[in-house]
Amino acid sequence: MDAVVATETIVEAKGVTRDYPSGGGVVHALRGIDLKIKPGEFVALRGRSGSGKTTLLNILIGLDSPTSGSVLILGKNLLKMSETERARLRRESIGMMFQNAHLFPSLTALENVEIPLRLSRMPSAQRNRQAIEALEQVGLGKRAKHRGMELSGGEQQRVALARALVHKPRFIIADEPTGNLDSLTGRDITFLLRDISHQGNIGLLIATHDPLVFNTADRLVRIQDGLLTEGPLEEDHA
Numbered sequence: 001m002d003a004v005v006a007t008e009t010i011v012e013a014k015g016v017t018r019d020y021p022s023g024g025g026v027v028h029a030l031r032g033i034d035l036k037i038k039p040g041e042f043v044a045l046r047g048r049s050g051s052g053k054t055t056l057l058n059i060l061i062g063l064d065s066p067t068s069g070s071v072l073i074l075g076k077n078l079l080k081m082s083e084t085e086r087a088r089l090r091r092e093s094i095g096m097m098f099q100n101a102h103l104f105p106s107l108t109a110l111e112n113v114e115i116p117l118r119l120s121r122m123p124s125a126q127r128n129r130q131a132i133e134a135l136e137q138v139g140l141g142k143r144a145k146h147r148g149m150e151l152s153g154g155e156q157q158r159v160a161l162a163r164a165l166v167h168k169p170r171f172i173i174a175d176e177p178t179g180n181l182d183s184l185t186g187r188d189i190t191f192l193l194r195d196i197s198h199q200g201n202i203g204l205l206i207a208t209h210d211p212l213v214f215n216t217a218d219r220l221v222r223i224q225d226g227l228l229t230e231g232p233l234e235e236d237h238a
């Protein structure tokens, strides 16, 4: 059994706080977050604008550090790693998606998906094989040679998902991945993310305002005033 499965937890945040200095005072953006995500678990994160979602996502992937508390990814404490080690962990074990696909419009779908593998200097034959496999996983095998600018918004988001998957990550983090899509296309992407997470045993955390995403997720966590609560609230205006 590999070390990843043995940990049984993809992400574990304990007592995470994050303070920002602001105008001579302090903003307590996160006030003690505890969160665990298991392999194959799809968790939706919901919260009003300014509630701390982006701050939390950045801390969970080691792009920002908590003021106090700890974050373990695949059993490794992010705070005890060097910046180089954190960058390597992100490159090898974490896939990221955003509201915009951020493709290079003049590169083909395949070339866009290959970018992370180029950065890790993978030999071209293997790179090509893995990128095609990732495009097939998102149903875009036949669009591999199309340029980014020739693809629809939904197809571009699928390419972004293929790019997030191409390294075979254990954890995918997505910030409003359906935010720019019409509802039908958003549904396709949501179901695809869910199936990929469940079938590939990948931990998935999506920050979202999209009701379909939080109704599809295995678990809904809600961030309010820098604290997490689990499940839907009676009165929910987020």
Ligand SMILES: Nc1ncnc2c1ncn2[C@@H]1O[C@H](COP(=O)(O)OP(=O)(O)OP(=O)(O)O)[C@@H](O)[C@H]1O
Residues within 6 Å of the ligand: 020, 021, 022, 027, 029, 047, 048, 049, 050, 051, 052, 053, 054, 055, 056
């Ligand atoms: N670099 C910073 N310096 C000072 N305050 C910050 C900084 N980044 C975030 N904040 C504050 O921390 C709080 C949480 O911000 P954050 O961006 O995490 O919220 P969010 O839930 O992602 O919002 P949105 O949905 O609008 O993206 C807000 O009050 C914000 O103003």
